Amino acid sequence: MSDEVRVIIEAVTRPGLSAERVRQIVAEHPEILAELEVAEPGRLLVSGAEALGHDPGDDAPFRATVFDPAGNRGLELSGTLGRLDHTEVRPTAARPEPSREELAAAAAVLRAHPVFPTGDDVVVYRPMPPLADLDNPDGTTTRRPALGLYTPSDPTGLRHRIVAVDVHARTVDWTPAGINVRMHHDCEDTVPEEVDALTDRGGPDQVRVRVVRGDSELWNLIVVRPRASSPQDGAGSGVELRNVRYKGRLLLRQAHVPILNVEYEEGTTFRDGVSFETRFSATGSDPVGWGWRLCTSAPRTIIERPTTDAGNFQGVAFHHDGEQLRIVSELAAGWYRYASDWRLGDDGSIRPRFGFAATRNPMTCKVHRHHAYWRFDFDIDGAENDVVEQINETGSIIPEPAPIIRETSRKRRHPALYWQVRDKSSGHGLQLHPGPFDGTADAFGISDLWFLRHHPGELYDGDPDPRNRAMLNRFVNGESINGANLVIWYAGHYYHDQAHPQPHQGELIGPELIPIP
Structure with missing residues (x-):
């Protein structure tokens, strides 16, 4: 008998609802769009809705989130897979991290800014924290992805700064409150990839x-x-x-x-x-x-x-x-x-x-x-x-x-x-x-x-x-x-x-x- 080891891999369907199906549910429920004050569901960030529990079937519970990046507000959807017309909707304080597409859009706004630094070695990267949201006087908040700027050839020795980008207003805050934004020292040796260099080309989940x-x-x-x-x-x-x-x-x-x-x-x-x-x-x-x-x-x-x-x-x-x-x-x-x-x-x-x-x-x-x-x-x-x-x-x-x-x-x-x-x-x-x-x-x-x-x-x-x-x-x-x-x-x-x-x-x-x- 052969002792050869084989690793066999095959794609399988995941129980639950895809992000596309969640977006369709939102489009079919006007009260969800009204709650978020959004007319077009295409601008929303949605998660998939995995089926919860052990060996989930057609009537398994699910949970998903729907988020409007412009209004910086989110909703949680919950229910059972077999009764999507009875989906419950409630506000959530959860704020998803910026998506690849949102980061690419923020990087484009930053690079177009008139004071964006020159030089072939400038890198726009993902920093921590991922968001630097702005609290407004009326009680709302503005969603602002954070971006890091690595400038090793800066004549003043400034190697890192962290900025906040309002993608919808196309503005850059070069000194966002609460973040140590100007740093002259460098940790680690590896130069990061550009924030928009990574793409997701699909494939099974x-x-x-x-x-x-x-x-x-x-x-x-x-x-x-x-x-x-x-x-x-x-x-x-x-x-x-x-x-x-x-x-x-x-x-x-x-x-x-x-x-x-x-x-x-x-x-x-x-x-x-x-x-x-x-x-x-x-x-x-x-x-x-x-x-x-x-x-x-x-x-x-x-x-x-x-x-x-x-x-x-x-x-x-x-x-x-x-x-x-x-x-x-x-x-x-x-x-x-x-x-x-x-x-x-x-x-x-x-x-x-x-x-x-x-x-x-x-x-x-x-x-x-x-x-x-x-x-x-x-x-x-x-x-x-x-x-x-x-x-x-x-x-x-x-x-x-x-x-x-x-x-x-x-x-x-x-x-x-x-x-x-x-x-x-x-x-x-x-x-x-x-x-x-x-x-x-x-x-x-x-x-x-x-x-x-x-x-x-x-x-x-x-x-x-x-x-x-x-x-x-x-x-x-x-x-x-x-x-x-x-x-x-x-x-x-x-x-x-x-x-x-x-x-x-x-x-x-x-x-x-x-x-x-």
């Missing part, structure tokens, strides 16, 4: 991936691209895995990173989007179209090639090295660059990984800490009847599992060694082992693990607090998780001090999930 060795199927799962990752009405979640099966056994219904934030010691904080795909290096074929690549050699993100922000590919790349399948994408949030990386071992292990880098910018030289929050929806042999146990260091050769029976949060500290989720009937499950560089939460990071009962609407924490912290404690209300449908949030904390690098600096963080036979 998700695929089914199978890893077959000889005649045996090892892995069977759905992979969702970052641009379409859950929650679609939030900031995305990197490369998302769904319906993960190993040798036919269901392990995870969903696994992704819906929350990513950063805090600087001087007080600045950001909540980063995890859906904007950027370029990295990947060589191979595209079996289902643009954005999906089966590689002949290991893909290389900015983590592996820190001298360039360019590459030959955007989307999700796959590579099997003989022992594991890597699923990789590179994401951009302002000047930050993130590697979203999953490693599925032929032995059934799952290693989620997240890497941190940046292009030239005025901030990351300062001491800061990134916090990545994975969400694991465990469905061991099915959605119900799972239990979670903590394995403590007791000095015994055979440690005694301590069950966790109600929703709670925990920090990684002695005596806890690891945690495990098992199906009560079969005993099969996964152990969750902390990564060696994942750290322990500080006050900003809140906690390290949350053990929760599954609820379809708890895909992320909604609007964060003013300091952009992860507000997952709002989900902890004492519900029983003994024999339930379990969700575990796991946080990794990456400390970055450029002047005093840590031994692991440049490495990826993340836990390891090991199968319980």
